[in-house]
Amino acid sequence: MSGFVVKGWCPDAWRPMMAGDGLLVRVRPPLGRLTAAQAEGLCEAANVHGNGQIDLTARANLQLRGVTEAGWPALLEELQALGLVDPDPVREGRGAILVDPMWREGDDTHGITTELRARLVELPALPGKVGFVVDAGARPMLSDAPGDFRIERAATGGLLLRADGRATGVAISREDAVDALIRLAHWFVASGGQAAGRMARHGAALPEWTSGAVSPAPAGESLRPGAHPMGAVYGLPFGRIDAAELAAFVRAHRVALRLTPWRMLLAEGVVPAPAAAMVLEDAPILHVDACVGAPACPQASVATRDLAARLAPLVTGRLHISGCAKGCARARAADWVLTGREGAFDLARNARAGAAPLHTGLTPERAVALLGAC
Ligand code: SF4
Structure with a gap:
């Protein structure tokens, strides 16, 4: 395929x-x-x-x-x-909320997300892939994570509401954050966002009340x-x-x-100790993204994870192995990407799955030989 x-x-x-x-x-x-x-x-x-x-x-x-x-x-x-x-399938369908995992009880991320979850019925029907991000800790942690409607820590130290695809947003208070997010979601639908499918692809000019010039704070340190x-x-x-x-x-x-x-x-609250099947150090295998591939995914024409495990210790930088051009395991570019196509792999550099390849028709052995020599 x-x-x-x-x-x-x-x-x-x-x-x-x-x-x-x-x-x-x-x-x-x-x-x-x-x-x-x-x-x-x-x-x-x-x-x-x-x-x-x-x-x-x-x-x-x-x-x-x-x-x-x-x-x-x-x-x-x-x-x-x-x-x-959720017992209500509509609320469950609207609850795609990605939160800063390091929230604490009562902080802005916890409070805003709890309120948003309680008010999901106020949202309009949105395209199936639309999601929310609440990233209101001391430093943003989710800047690279996809999410159409974003409440983030601002460079000013306050909070901002930002439409995905726009570099800046508008200052909001903790109290009006969810009101503003719901209002933006309604504007998205009313302005034709259903056809675009995602906020980042929606070309309509933002209304004045949400097109501010407030930048997110610098990103926090990555989790390890x-x-x-x-x-x-x-x-x-x-x-x-x-x-x-x-x-x-x-x-x-x-x-x-x-x-x-x-x-x-x-x-x-756990004191770090080895655990079966989980990795407690920055190992090469954690630098590889690989979707489930064939045979579990009907869109894949290649197996992915055995090859990923073989290549992990050989590759410097981020490696993405994708069963097809959809690239489910990684939306962003990787240093190296192998994309399955018609039973073989295409190899691209600094790219997303399905990008124009440097090499085509690679067997797993040829991929190992090529990447092992880089
Ligand atoms: S990237 Fe393609 S092969 Fe991999 S899980 Fe997604 S659809 Fe399936």
């Missing part, structure tokens, strides 16, 4: 997507946090109803794969009982595996973890988990 299908919507628990390995069910834990009980319950559900693997996505969501159509209703009930899925003031940060190779291994970790520590969009988990 040389092309890929743009579906224009994202799956959630109420609307799972059929993949090559069964239904894909996406879970968006409130505020990107799982209590120990929720984490254990989710792991059990992944084992009973899915293929026993859990994926952490680039929007800090969790995905269960390999779910059968017959098993999905029971899974949905269990996820609701755990408080991980290892010790952290809030606990321990663990990297997940390719964002995937075995549900049984995660359950064992949670049972051993009885702690909550914070989800990040960087394929890392933050275990609250």
